[in-house]
Amino acid sequence: MTVGETNWRKWFRIFPLIISVFLAQHEVRAQGQEIRIAAAADLKFAMNELAEKFEKQSGTKVNVTYGSSGNFFSQMQNGAPFDLFFSADIEYPRRLEAMGLAEPGTLYEYAVGRIAIWTPADSKVDVTKQGWKTLLDASVEKLAIANPEHAPYGRAAIAALQNAGIYESVKSKLVYGENISQAAQFVQSGNAQAGIVAMSLAVSPAMHDGNRWEIPAEMHAAIEQGAIVLKDAKNKEAARAFLEFVKNSTGRAILTKYGFAFPEKTRKEEKR
Amino acid sequence: MEALWLSMKLAACVAAILLAIGMPVAYWLAYSNWRGKFLLESLVALPLVLPPTVLGFYALVAMGPRGPLGKLWIALFGHGLAFTFSGLILASVLYSFPFAVQPLVASFEGVDRRLLDASAVLGAGSSRTFCRVILPLSLPGVVTAAVLSFAHTLGEFGVVLMVGGNLAGVTRTVSIDIYDRVQSLEYGEANRMALVLLTISFSVLCVVYAVNRRVWTPWPAK
Numbered sequence: 421m422t423v424g425e426t427n428w429r430k431w432f433r434i435f436p437l438i439i440s441v442f443l444a445q446h447e448v449r450a451q452g453q454e455i456r457i458a459a460a461a462d463l464k465f466a467m468n469e470l471a472e473k474f475e476k477q478s479g480t481k482v483n484v485t486y487g488s489s490g491n492f493f494s495q496m497q498n499g500a501p502f503d504l505f506f507s508a509d510i511e512y513p514r515r516l517e518a519m520g521l522a523e524p525g526t527l528y529e530y531a532v533g534r535i536a537i538w539t540p541a542d543s544k545v546d547v548t549k550q551g552w553k554t555l556l557d558a559s560v561e562k563l564a565i566a567n568p569e570h571a572p573y574g575r576a577a578i579a580a581l582q583n584a585g586i587y588e589s590v591k592s593k594l595v596y597g598e599n600i601s602q603a604a605q606f607v608q609s610g611n612a613q614a615g616i617v618a619m620s621l622a623v624s625p626a627m628h629d630g631n632r633w634e635i636p637a638e639m640h641a642a643i644e645q646g647a648i649v650l651k652d653a654k655n656k657e658a659a660r661a662f663l664e665f666v667k668n669s670t671g672r673a674i675l676t677k678y679g680f681a682f683p684e685k686t687r688k689e690e691k692r
Numbered sequence: 693m694e695a696l697w698l699s700m701k702l703a704a705c706v707a708a709i710l711l712a713i714g715m716p717v718a719y720w721l722a723y724s725n726w727r728g729k730f731l732l733e734s735l736v737a738l739p740l741v742l743p744p745t746v747l748g749f750y751a752l753v754a755m756g757p758r759g760p761l762g763k764l765w766i767a768l769f770g771h772g773l774a775f776t777f778s779g780l781i782l783a784s785v786l787y788s789f790p791f792a793v794q795p796l797v798a799s800f801e802g803v804d805r806r807l808l809d810a811s812a813v814l815g816a817g818s819s820r821t822f823c824r825v826i827l828p829l830s831l832p833g834v835v836t837a838a839v840l841s842f843a844h845t846l847g848e849f850g851v852v853l854m855v856g857g858n859l860a861g862v863t864r865t866v867s868i869d870i871y872d873r874v875q876s877l878e879y880g881e882a883n884r885m886a887l888v889l890l891t892i893s894f895s896v897l898c899v900v901y902a903v904n905r906r907v908w909t910p911w912p913a914k
Contacts, residue, residue, distance in 0.1 A: 490875040562775060567858055570875040595775045595857030598871075606857065610756035611774035 453480040455658045456501060458492040460508035460645070461601035462533060462573065462618035465625070466678035467506065473674070474665050480658045488599040490570040496521060496650065503653035504662060508533060508600070509572040510646030517648060523656065526649040530666055531680035533643035534619035535576050536632040538607060547614070547633045552584045554614060554633070560593065562612035564603040567596040572643050574600075577616035579640040619679030637681070644683065694861055695869035696888060702777070702865060703845040706784045710792035710841045711834070713785070718796030719822065740790050744850025751783045751855050775857035780865075783855055784845045792841040799833020800826060835903045843896045846889070 459467045464486055471482035489507040496505065496516060505522075507513050510529055516522040537554060539547045544559040555563055566574035574596065581587040597603030600618045604627060607615035622632040647666065649659045665671050672682065721733060739747060754761040755773040761782075765773045773779040803826050811821040827834070849867040856863035858872070866889055873882035 488875060490877070494874055494877065561771065562857075564857070567872065567875075569872055595859060598853055598858070602854075605752075606774075609752050609774075610758050610762075611752060611772055611855075612857075 453478075453655065453658055454483060455480060455503045455653075455655050455662055456483045456485070457504045457506060457662070458485050458487065458496070458500070458502040459506040460489045460492075461486050461599040462508055462620045463506055464601065464621065466620055466675055466680065469674050469678075470666060470671060473670060474662055477665070478658070478661060480655075480661070482662065486601070488571060499652065501652070501654070502650055503655055503659040504647065504649055506530065506645070506647045508643065508645055510644040513646040513648035516650070521651050523649040523651055523653070526660065526663065528647050528663060528667065529644055529683050530647050531645045531675050532637075532683050533573065533576070533645055534634060534637060534679055534681055535573060535580065535616055535640070535643070536619045536622045536634045536679075537614060538604070538617045538622045538627060538630050538632045539614045540607060540610065541629045541631070543613065543631065545614075547631045551633050552586060555581075555586060555590050555593070560613040562595050562606070562614075563590055563593040564595050564597055564606035564612035564615035564617075566600040566603045567598060571597075571599055573603075573616075573618050576640040576643050580616070580635050583639045623677075623679045642683070645680075695864050695866045696885070698861060698864065699846050699866040702780055702784060703842045705781050706788055706845040707792075707838050707842040709781065709785055710788060711838055714789070714792035714796050714837060714841075718793050718800055719826075721793070721797045722800035736793050737790050739787050744787070744848075745854065747783070747787055748851040748854025751779075751786070751851065755779055755782075755855060774855050775859060775863060777862055779855055780852060780863055783851045784848055787848060787851050788841040788844045791844045792837040795833045795836040795840065796830070799830035799836075802833075803829045832903050832906070836900050839896055839900045839903075843893055846896075847893060 457467070457471070467484050467486075471484055474480065475482055485502070489509050489512050492500070492502075492505060492507070493512040493516070496502065497519070505513055505516070510527075513522060513527055517524065517527055537547050537551070539545065539554065543554075545554045545557045547554045550557070554560065565577040566572075568574035568578045578587065581590060595606060595612055597606055600621065603615050604617045604621050606612040607617070607630075608627065616635070617627075619632075619634060621627055622630075647663060649656060649663060653659050666675070675682075717732075717736070721729065721736070752774060753759050755765070756762045757766060757772060762772055762774070765771075773782065807825055807829070808821060811825050816824065847867060848865070849871070852863065852865050852868055853871070856865070856868065858864050858868055864872075866885060870882050870885050870889070873879075873885065
């Protein structure tokens, strides 16, 4: 076993060297222009396109992490290394600002989220014609929504069901995804027969083969989505530049394409 | 508390099922002379190295109405497997399989072969030898297998998150409940549940190690 032992010792000597090489590389990358964005799951497809266009235009590399807004909020309170936060619920960035963890004055309501009932292509009910009645159909055994306890899209789905007067009838069919993306995945995999998902996901290429019916905006409280630059951002200038890019016409065109609407007040801000 | 109770129920069911399935598998793994045995050994150990996302993803697809398992289940019971307690049991049995089988194999292999030969010479069949010789001598291994599969299922998160659908009283296990509370920023409540789980897990592991060290027998191990 002596051969094995010396081999191991050798490895132990080389190990710190290898690690330092990796770290050095990491340092170099961090020094180059790069921003790290934490984005809500509903932005998945829109943000990919925004990041790509911005990279081409500015040469700044954009790293996006997708997840649930509440989870990001918890992580940021504990020093998660992000430059920019795109939340599905403006409440989270608002609280970060109040806690002094964000750059003052950078809070921006970038969009208002819309929701839609989505069914797979092989569904027995035509959701585009039936609308709400789809959910009452016997063939719909499970209805997937995002968890209303912490996902804004889940809260909107519940509110819309209540306003449509069918919440009590479909309550037993509900299953909860951890975020809106998982709710969509439950329907796509066929385990749920319908879902109330973000419009931004319903119009995406991944879900294009199914059918959707847009839930009227007045059926639920507006899903106000907010972005903010974080206090500990390594690259504040680039982060601000990205936020500006989202505010301008190219950025807004991309968001519109993916089913996002805009709040009244940002239009006023634009004139300012 | 409902979530904790549900997790306990799930863990108990899974541990019981795993003992029942695990014993014959472990027996075969311990005593078979087949050259291809390593294939089954690798298969059994797979959940140890696979991330829960892989297992969860496959489980979700397999349980769906287009998947083989989902088709079978719908034909038998008229409803899908995902988002049900049975679905969770099935996924957890797969996920905790090595935690039951590996201690069993180790303890079966540790039984002195001469005792087995003696038993055979005295006219006992293999099932009689198993019940009267192997099983009593492997008791610490059986306890370890049961307790580890129980504890591992209790702490399961990723797979349940992917196939559970977070239904209160059906699939919202304690680990999911803690996650939800952290997400909803109810840190106090999350902390309370986490502490309970930590205490249970620690006690359960104490049992395993105490049994293996023979703390409770009049003849302590060296």
